[in-house]
Amino acid sequence: TSLQIQGVPDNSAIELLDLLGRPTLSSQINGNSKLDVSQLQPGRYEAVVHTASGVMTAPVIIQR
Numbered sequence: 001t002s003l004q005i006q007g008v009p010d011n012s013a014i015e016l017l018d019l020l021g022r023p024t025l026s027s028q029i030n031g032n033s034k035l036d037v038s039q040l041q042p043g044r045y046e047a048v049v050h051t052a053s054g055v056m057t058a059p060v061i062i063q064r
Contacts (some may be wrong), residue, residue, distance in 0.1 A: 001038040003047075003060060005029050013050040016040070016060060037062055 005014065008029055016025040016037070024045065027035055037060075045060040 001036065003035040003037050005033045005035060005049075007032075008049055008056075009051050009053070011052075015048045015050075017046045017048060019044060019046075021046075 003016075008014075008031060010030045012029050014027055014029050014035065015023050016035075018024050024040060025035070025037065029035070029049075040062055042062050042064050045062065047058045047060045049056045049058075
């Protein structure tokens, strides 16, 4: 129901994109935070983190 975010600089933004590249969730994050993903359908998503120094991506798989 939640996604743990670690090692991200304060005042970063995160987006979860579906497989078609559509944003499904976005939030501001600070360092180590949790992102509520309980409303998302199970499946594969791409996490895109925007920081002052650039953009990082990582796959996310939600299972129930």
